[in-house]
Amino acid sequence: MVKVTSKExxxxxxxxxxxxxxxxxxxxxxxxxxxxLAALAGKVLSTGPNGExxxxxxxxxxxxxxxxxxxxxxxxxxxxxxxxxxDWSRAQVAGLKAEFADLGxxxxxxxxxxFKPETQVADIETVxxxxxxxxxxxxxxxxxxxxxxxxxADAGVKLVFMDNVPKGLVAGKDYVSVVSADNYGNGVxxxxxxxxxxxxxxxxxAVFHAADFFVTxxxxxxxxxxxxxxxxxxxxxxxxxxxxxxxxxxxxxxSAMITAHPDIDGIWAVWDVPAEGVISAARTANxxxxxxxxxxxxxxxxxxxxKGGFVKGLGAxxxxxxxxxxxxxxxxxxxxxxxxxxxxxxxxAVTKDNLLDAWKAVYHTDAPADVKGSMK
Numbered sequence: 001m002v003k004v005t006s007k008e009x010x011x012x013x014x015x016x017x018x019x020x021x022x023x024x025x026x027x028x029x030x031x032x033x034x035x036x037l038a039a040l041a042g043k044v045l046s047t048g049p050n051g052e053x054x055x056x057x058x059x060x061x062x063x064x065x066x067x068x069x070x071x072x073x074x075x076x077x078x079x080x081x082x083x084x085x086x087d088w089s090r091a092q093v094a095g096l097k098a099e100f101a102d103l104g105x106x107x108x109x110x111x112x113x114x115f116k117p118e119t120q121v122a123d124i125e126t127v128x129x130x131x132x133x134x135x136x137x138x139x140x141x142x143x144x145x146x147x148x149x150x151x152x153a154d155a156g157v158k159l160v161f162m163d164n165v166p167k168g169l170v171a172g173k174d175y176v177s178v179v180s181a182d183n184y185g186n187g188v189x190x191x192x193x194x195x196x197x198x199x200x201x202x203x204x205x206a207v208f209h210a211a212d213f214f215v216t217x218x219x220x221x222x223x224x225x226x227x228x229x230x231x232x233x234x235x236x237x238x239x240x241x242x243x244x245x246x247x248x249x250x251x252x253x254x255s256a257m258i259t260a261h262p263d264i265d266g267i268w269a270v271w272d273v274p275a276e277g278v279i280s281a282a283r284t285a286n287x288x289x290x291x292x293x294x295x296x297x298x299x300x301x302x303x304x305x306x307k308g309g310f311v312k313g314l315g316a317x318x319x320x321x322x323x324x325x326x327x328x329x330x331x332x333x334x335x336x337x338x339x340x341x342x343x344x345x346x347x348x349a350v351t352k353d354n355l356l357d358a359w360k361a362v363y364h365t366d367a368p369a370d371v372k373g374s375m376k
Contacts, residue, residue, distance in 0.1 A: 033196040037189065037349050045185040045222065048178065048342030049142075049165045049214045055340035057179070057325045060332075062103075070331045071104030077134035077330060078127040080120065083244070084112035086273060087298040088319045091363050092162060095323020096136055103331055108132060115244040117141035124148040128155065134330040136323075138162035143212065150174060158333030160326045163215040171341035176333040178342055179326045183215040185347035186295045186315030187222025193313025193349060194227065194266055194293040201232040202265030202291075205257040207250050207278060209270045210240025216270050219295055219315075223268055236261055241274060250277030258285045266291035272298030275311060282310050297350055297362050299371060305352050306374035316348040320364050 044054045062070070077100055081089055093110055100107055109127050113120035117140045125148070127135065135157050139145045146166040153159055159175035163183070169175055194204065206223065209216035227233055237257050241249035254267055258281060267282075267290065269275035275294035279301075282290040290310055294301060297316040305311045325343055332339040350358040356375065359367040366372075 033192040033200075037192050037196075040185060040189060040192070040347065040349065042346050043185065044182045044344045044346050045188060046180065046182045046218055046344055047184075048180070048344075050171075050341075052171075052342035054182075054342055054344035057321060057343055057345050059340060060325050060328045060343060062328055062331055066331070066335055066337070067103060070334055073104075073133070073334055075103075075105045075133040075334055076108045076130070077105050077136065077327075078109040078111070078130065078132040079107060080109075080111050080113075080123050080127060080135055080137035082113055082120065082138045082140045083115045084110070087363075088271075088296055088317065091319035092323045092326075095320040095325075095364075096327050097323075099324045099327030100330075103327065105134065105327070105330070113140055115140055117144050121145055121148045124152060128152055128157070132157060133334065134158045134160070136160045136162065136326050136330060139164050139166050141212070142167045142214070158330055160330045160333065162322060162326060164213065172339070177329045177339040179322050179329065180215060180342070180344050181317035181319075181322065182344050182347045183218040183295075183317075184222040186317065187219040187224075188226045189222075189315030189347050189349040190219075190268060190293040190295055190313065191223040191226025193315075193351065194223075194268060194291065195230045195233060197291045197293075197312040198233060198265055200230055203234050203236045203261065203263065204266040204268060205254070205261070205264055206235055206238040207253055207267060207269045207274050208238060208240050209274075210242045219270055236264065246271075246273045247277040247280070250274035251280045252277075254278040254281035255284065258282070258287055258290075264290070266293065268292070269294045272296040272301045272314070275314075276300050279304055279310050297348075297358060299368060302355060302359065302367065302371045303374045305350075306355055306371055308352065313349065313351045316350050316358055316362050318345045318348065318362055320362065321345055 111123035120140050146168050149166040153174040161178040163180045165178050208220045239253040267278050269278050291312050292310040294314045301311045329339050356367050
């Protein structure tokens with residue numbers, strides 16, 4: 001099991017979740033998960049990496065005069081990713097690039113660390129040699145990479161983080177802000193969707209991220225909390241995966257779960273790429289009735305959902321909007337404008353019924369032909 005970062009953080013998350021649903025901590029959800037999903041819509045349950053209260057993205061704004069000042073700076077930016085090539089990373093980069101372009105900021109590098117801390121440290125060093133004014137990044141390891149990010153901050157680079165922050169760095173001093181999805185809320189949404197499709201009863205497994213990664217811990221905590229309120233649903237096995245082959249690792253642990261528990265009704269995966277591994281395991285085992293819930297609206301899980309396959313529901317982030325917000329906050333840094341320490345965007349519960357609309361909300365574009373065609 002993944003440990004919560006602190007007792008205080010755990011209590012705060014549970015309190016926020018309870019208040020958001022109009023319930024006391026420990027109270028049972030109503031019998032209808034749909035009612036709870038409706039109550040969740042538009043709310044943010046997560047707190048920040050250091051317990052910060054979330055600010056909505058709507059408060060991050062720039063006046064015409066401020067935009068003109070930023071454009072006159074002819075600033076440059078680098079995007080230093082944990083890993084790329086997936087739909088989430090592509091959408092983040094697209095949102096960042098679009099807003100940077102509107103602000104007259106030139107993107108001079110986009111790096112992919114392959115989820116390896118040592119590679120990301122090297123990426124930061126390489127990027128710093130280009131002397132960017134801005135770095136937008138998501139740390140793979142907030143502890144071992146803290147020194148590299150502190151070096152960038154000390155060099156005057158304006159840092160804006162996605163989801164996670166390096167240990168010891170201080171908002172408003174070492175970095176501008178951190179922008180996140182409501183990962184705890186996404187975990188809750190996935191749990192409620194699992195309960196909905198199980199009709200409140202069954203046995204399930206969980207495939208979590210076995211790493212000191214704040215946002216994936218929040219997802220797992222939110223999922224567990226939601227499931228715990230349905231006494232007839234039991235998590236009978238939980239296994240962690242460390243990557244970088246997240247799909248392959250999830251395939252292995254999900255296959256072992258199905259072998260050990262042939263009657264298992266569902267499996268939750270911490271994001272869409274591990275969920276692809278769970279899909280593979282279910283197909284290999286000919287477990288046609290397995291229900292999968294996850295987070296992140298990736299194309300492959302969307303196609304599976306559209307076809308009426310294993311993936312029945314997920315909690316989606318809004319990565320394009322996160323990227324836009326991060327770029328605006330980078331402009332705050334250039335202007336010396338006070339920024340909120342932690343900005344979060346609400347989760348979006350997705351099923352086949354709202355899949356195409358959800359895709360447009362998440363990516364600001366119509367769903368790919370493969371997804372649309374699978375709906376027919």
